[in-house]
Amino acid sequence: MKEEKEGRVEIMDCEFEVFREVVEYMYTGRAPKVNEMAEQVLVAAEKYDLGRLKAMCEDVLCSKLSVGTAAEMLALADMHNADQLKINALEFIKAHAAAVTETDGWRTIASEKPHLSIEALCALAVAKTGSANK
Structure with a gap:
């Protein structure tokens, strides 16, 4: 596999900052920038089945309706x-x-x-x- 040889994985459908927020959440349970990019993080949270992060995004977006x-x-x-x-x-x-x-x-x-x-x-x-x- 290309990823194994190169020692990295390319995520093409997610902006770097958004994926950084997702990884931050996976490691710490916190998403400090979720207010700034809730729409994009919600999409990633749905894709990676991160229910709690998705709920956090939904809360932010509901408050901004x-x-x-x-x-x-x-x-x-x-x-x-x-x-x-x-x-x-x-x-x-x-x-x-x-x-x-x-x-x-x-x-x-x-x-x-x-x-x-x-x-x-x-x-x-x-x-x-x-x-x-x-």
């Missing part, structure tokens, strides 16, 4: 099986639907991942119907 980021976070969560982030993004979208649906991120998921926009709008409809029946 905004009108401008909610749609992108929903897509990221869906793509990388980040259930807590997906739940929080859907809740945020329900609470701020009028503003979120005007963003470029929303237009992107509506055209590229229509199942997500349908899921969000169904959740909104259920919430509206449920509150109207009370």
Whole structure:
């Protein structure tokens, strides 16, 4: 194997700083820069099955949800099986639907991942119907 001969392994699909954060976490259980690169670390944590690190990333991303980021976070969560982030993004979208649906991120998921926009709008409809029946 090339890796054995050269004494190194090339990781081509992950930036150096992101992988450094992953390795730091694997050795120490800490990820000191996770706030700065939570999206990228979440992708790596999913790939390497690091559930606790992935949860840390989800917590950071949930705390940063905004009108401008909610749609992108929903897509990221869906793509990388980040259930807590997906739940929080859907809740945020329900609470701020009028503003979120005007963003470029929303237009992107509506055209590229229509199942997500349908899921969000169904959740909104259920919430509206449920509150109207009370």
